[in-house]
Amino acid sequence: MDSFTKNKIARAWWWKIIAIICLIYTCYYGFIGNVPSMVVLHETIRNLYFHVTMWMAMMLMMLINAIYSIKYLSSLNKYDDLVAEESGKMAMVFSAAGLITGMVWANYTWGAPWTNDPQLNGTAATILMYAAYFILRNAIPDENKKAKIAGVYAIFAFVMMFVFIMVIPKMYNSLHPGKGGNPGFNKYDLDSDMRMVFYPAVIGWCLLGTWLMSLKVRIRRIKEITEEN
Amino acid sequence: MSFTSKVVQLVLLEARLEWKNKQSITALLIYSLASIFVTYLAFQQTIDLTTWNSLFWLIMLFASTNAIAKSFLQDSKGLQLYYYSMLSPKQLILAKIIYNLILLGGLSLINFFIFQIVFPINIDQLGQYLLSILLGSIGLSTVLTMVAGIVSKANNNAALLAILGFPLLFPLLSIIIQCSMNAINGFDWMVNQQLFIVLISLNLITVLLSYLLFPYLWRE
Numbered sequence: 392m393d394s395f396t397k398n399k400i401a402r403a404w405w406w407k408i409i410a411i412i413c414l415i416y417t418c419y420y421g422f423i424g425n426v427p428s429m430v431v432l433h434e435t436i437r438n439l440y441f442h443v444t445m446w447m448a449m450m451l452m453m454l455i456n457a458i459y460s461i462k463y464l465s466s467l468n469k470y471d472d473l474v475a476e477e478s479g480k481m482a483m484v485f486s487a488a489g490l491i492t493g494m495v496w497a498n499y500t501w502g503a504p505w506t507n508d509p510q511l512n513g514t515a516a517t518i519l520m521y522a523a524y525f526i527l528r529n530a531i532p533d534e535n536k537k538a539k540i541a542g543v544y545a546i547f548a549f550v551m552m553f554v555f556i557m558v559i560p561k562m563y564n565s566l567h568p569g570k571g572g573n574p575g576f577n578k579y580d581l582d583s584d585m586r587m588v589f590y591p592a593v594i595g596w597c598l599l600g601t602w603l604m605s606l607k608v609r610i611r612r613i614k615e616i617t618e619e620n
Numbered sequence: 621m622s623f624t625s626k627v628v629q630l631v632l633l634e635a636r637l638e639w640k641n642k643q644s645i646t647a648l649l650i651y652s653l654a655s656i657f658v659t660y661l662a663f664q665q666t667i668d669l670t671t672w673n674s675l676f677w678l679i680m681l682f683a684s685t686n687a688i689a690k691s692f693l694q695d696s697k698g699l700q701l702y703y704y705s706m707l708s709p710k711q712l713i714l715a716k717i718i719y720n721l722i723l724l725g726g727l728s729l730i731n732f733f734i735f736q737i738v739f740p741i742n743i744d745q746l747g748q749y750l751l752s753i754l755l756g757s758i759g760l761s762t763v764l765t766m767v768a769g770i771v772s773k774a775n776n777n778a779a780l781l782a783i784l785g786f787p788l789l790f791p792l793l794s795i796i797i798q799c800s801m802n803a804i805n806g807f808d809w810m811v812n813q814q815l816f817i818v819l820i821s822l823n824l825i826t827v828l829l830s831y832l833l834f835p836y837l838w839r840e
Contacts, residue, residue, distance in 0.1 A: 464836050512794070519787040526783055530774045540773050543833045547766065548788065550829060554822060555791040562818070 401605045406598055413595030417444075417588060425584045438496045439585065440592040445489030448596040450556075452482035452604065453521075457549035460542040470612070472538035475545060476528065477607045479521055481600050486518050509560040510567055516555050520548045626707060630715035631722075637694075638723075644690065648723075652683040652731050660738045667739050673801050676735055677793060680756065681786075683731065684724050688764040689781050691716055692772035709838035713769065713830055720761035728753050744806025751816065752800040758823045759792040766830040769837050792826075795819050 400406070421440040429436060459475035462468075493511075494504040505511065527544055531537040638645055659675050667675075695703070703712055732753060743749050767785040774780060799815040 512790070516787050516790040519790075523784045523787055527770070527774060527780065530780060536773065539836060540770055543836050544767075544770055544784065546833060547829055550825060551788045551791055554825070558818070559791055559794065562814070 401609070407602055410595055410598035410602055413591040414599060417592040417595055420588045421592065424588050427585070432500065435496055435500055436585075438492060440588055442489060442492040442496060444589075444592045444596045445485050445492060447593050448600040449482050449485035449489060451597045452478045452485060452600055453517075453549060453552065455601075455604070456482060456545055460545040460549075463538055463542045464546075467535075467539075469534070469538060470608075472542065473608055473611055474604075475542065477604050477611070479524055479545065480607070481604045483518070483521050483525075485596075485600060486514065486521070490514060490518070508567065509562075510556070513552075513556040513560060517552045520552055524548060623711060626711050627715045627718070630707065630711065631719045634715065634719040635722075644694075645723075648683065648687050648727065649730065651686055652679060652727065653734065655679050655682065656731065656734050656738060663739075669741060669804050670801065672735070672739055672741055673797060673804055676731065677756070677797055677800070679731060680724075680728055680760070681789065681793065683727060684757075684760045684764060685782055685785065687723055687727065688720050688761065688768050689771075689778060691720060691765060691768050693768075704838075709835040710831055712838070713765070713834040716769075717762050717765050717827065717830065720765050721758055724757040724761045725754065728757050741804070743804050745803040745809075745812075748803035748809065748812055749800055752796055752803055752819075755816070755819045755823060756792070756796045756800075759796070759819070759826060760789070762823065762826040762830055763788050763792065766826070766834065769834060773837055792819075792822060795822065 417440055421437055426434065426436050455478040456475050459471045459478065463471040463475060497506065498504045524541060524544055528537055528541045531540060656679060659679070663671070663675075764781070764785050767781055767788065770784060771780045795815060795818055799812060799819060802812045802815065
């Protein structure tokens with residue numbers, strides 16, 4: 392049997408309550424709370440709670456995707472592959488959400504929805520990688536073969552994505568706040584009011600993603616069981 | 621036979637098979653010649669250094685995709701079974717990567733000279749440029765060989781190699797274009813050093829990943 396759906400944590404309710412509380416808190420204090428006044432950013436700094444957190448949730452989903460791909464290759468348990476597939480889908484959802492919130496913000500702050508910024512390019516590449524992952528999955532009809540080959544690709548893609556998002560942007564200047572001399576919210580000037588909203592926001596969105604993903608896995612699992620009988 | 625000698629034998633076997641059937645290697649040369657000629661006609665010699673460099677790597681990207689696409693395709697079912705009984709998958713992937721590296725290294729040098737003939741430019745740091753060509757060939761051959769291995773298990777769809785391979789090549793290509801541009805502009809070795817180190821470590825990571833992951837593809 393699989394580890395995830397039998398897992399007590401997936402069925403427990405307490406962390407779902409935490410997710411709801413965190414998100415309500417974020418949506419309320421995200422718009423009401425105090426923010427420092429900064430040049431260029433002004434009130435748009437509130438996008439921190441809704442844009443940056445999307446990337447955090449996306450990274451978490453990709454990490455789950457990679458971990459469960461490795462688990463599948465070592466165990467050949469098909470439910471590990473199910474988790475990998477669904478977390479890949481959730482990663483796509485969060486990357487789309489992060490891209491849209493970022494583009495709306497950039498349109499008013501930078502004057503253009505898309506700029507030649509290393510982080511934007513990295514994101515576009517990541518979305519293409521995971522799109523390719525699903526194309527690969529659909530190209531193989533045999534279930535076991537599909538899971539194994541997609542697992543190999545997912546691990547390869549995760550490492551490349553990590554290099555592209557975490558390493559390369561460090562080598563170039565970025566337009567992003569807090570980078571390349573831009574005013575922003577790095578650890579020295581993110582003030583304590585914002586921290587009080589930012590950390591719960593990260594936790595809330597990450598938990599929401601995990602919740603949605605675990606629901607989808609459980610639905611798929613119920614379907615499989617009903618089809619078998 | 622030891623691990624290394626088997627790999628060397630396999631590389632030699634690949635080369636001999638390629639040489640016996642010269643049409644694929646000729647086709648590859650004509651493919652890159654034709655693409656260079658198309659760019660020559662399109663740009664009419666009005667070309668600046670950045671465009672020169674980008675075009676060179678774009679043509680290399682497409683030529684190497686074309687070159688490596690057949691690297692697992694041409695092995696017949698019988699040959700695959702023979703490899704399966706004789707070799708470990710790690711030896712096979714290393715041999716394929718090394719063979720493709722030699723192929724791409726040669727191809728990129730030929731492309732480089734033809735490019736210099738049709739669009740003559742002055743490269744300040746020729747040594748650095750050649751080093752970036754070598755590192756670029758290593759990266760291209762590793763990633764594309766691994767992806768060709770994946771595609772060979774997925775119904776051998778030819779378009780799939782580009783779809784799966786290009787996104788994985790973005791980090792490599794963005795660094796390599798930066799690196800070779802610095803070489804053209806004659807930046808000092810000290811300036812370019814950091815990029816070369818990143819490039820070498822990226823290549824090491826991809827070789828290591830292919831080496832570790834290929835056995836899972838092979839075992840069916």
